[in-house]
Amino acid sequence: MKRIILTCIFVFSTLLLSAQLTLGTTGLLNSPSAEMQPDGTVMLGGNFLHDKITPDGFPYDTYNYFLNITFLPFLEVAYVCTLFKATDTFVPEKKGRFVNQDRSFSVRLRPFKERKYRPAVVIGSNDAYTQSGGGSVLSEGSGNQYFSRFYVAATKHVNVTKREQVGLHLAYQYNRRASNHLNGFSGGISYKPSFVPNLNLIVQHDSKDFFVGANYLLLKHLFMQVLLQDGRYFSGGIAYKIYLKGK
Numbered sequence: 001m002k003r004i005i006l007t008c009i010f011v012f013s014t015l016l017l018s019a020q021l022t023l024g025t026t027g028l029l030n031s032p033s034a035e036m037q038p039d040g041t042v043m044l045g046g047n048f049l050h051d052k053i054t055p056d057g058f059p060y061d062t063y064n065y066f067l068n069i070t071f072l073p074f075l076e077v078a079y080v081c082t083l084f085k086a087t088d089t090f091v092p093e094k095k096g097r098f099v100n101q102d103r104s105f106s107v108r109l110r111p112f113k114e115r116k117y118r119p120a121v122v123i124g125s126n127d128a129y130t131q132s133g134g135g136s137v138l139s140e141g142s143g144n145q146y147f148s149r150f151y152v153a154a155t156k157h158v159n160v161t162k163r164e165q166v167g168l169h170l171a172y173q174y175n176r177r178a179s180n181h182l183n184g185f186s187g188g189i190s191y192k193p194s195f196v197p198n199l200n201l202i203v204q205h206d207s208k209d210f211f212v213g214a215n216y217l218l219l220k221h222l223f224m225q226v227l228l229q230d231g232r233y234f235s236g237g238i239a240y241k242i243y244l245k246g247k
Helices: 002-015
Strands: 041-048 061-073 075-085 098-112 120-126 147-161 164-174 182-194 199-205 210-216 220-229 233-243
Touching: none
Parallel strands: none
Antiparallel strands: 041 061, 041 233, 061 075, 075 098, 098 120, 120 147, 147 164, 164 182, 182 199, 199 210, 210 220, 220 233
């Protein structure tokens, strides 16, 4: 009985930690990493996004939902839809209501898997191309390519004990967008404590802001993630994992 009570308290406390699957991909809180899902993993989920974490095209709190598939050990793809609200100039009679959505694709390729003395390396892109006034990730236009970025990320895990692990993550992000201009280095530290194997505590910097948060995998399938941006702004998400090759 005591163990059940402690487990319930723990799960509740992780939800209060203020997430990230903000782009529907594997990573830290709001920055890329070189971690990958197991081959054959499908994730269905969604996030609440504070307006501080979204690009200039979303000057309000919003939501997204996504489908993520890792169908090879080294390749991950995601399709993400982020909800738009109506404004005075865009469907004024429905101002303040969600009336449309931005659609984007993400691709992550891992050329190098983590080894004893070598970090894993992932090359990836979010929202790499659009036909609606934006062009490519290298374009300077102001189309609907809101989450555009290209990155290279490296991750190395260090086992402190047999059940305790620290992850070191570094990435370089690049785009030429007038808004959501995330150019430069990002990274963070993750920590998996021995007393709760499925908990992952994270501190990170995304080249502009600092984030603290956590994620937790419940019953092997329910993935929950929470974050605080600059110690004040909460975002959070939840996803259901399906393992096509068993786990």
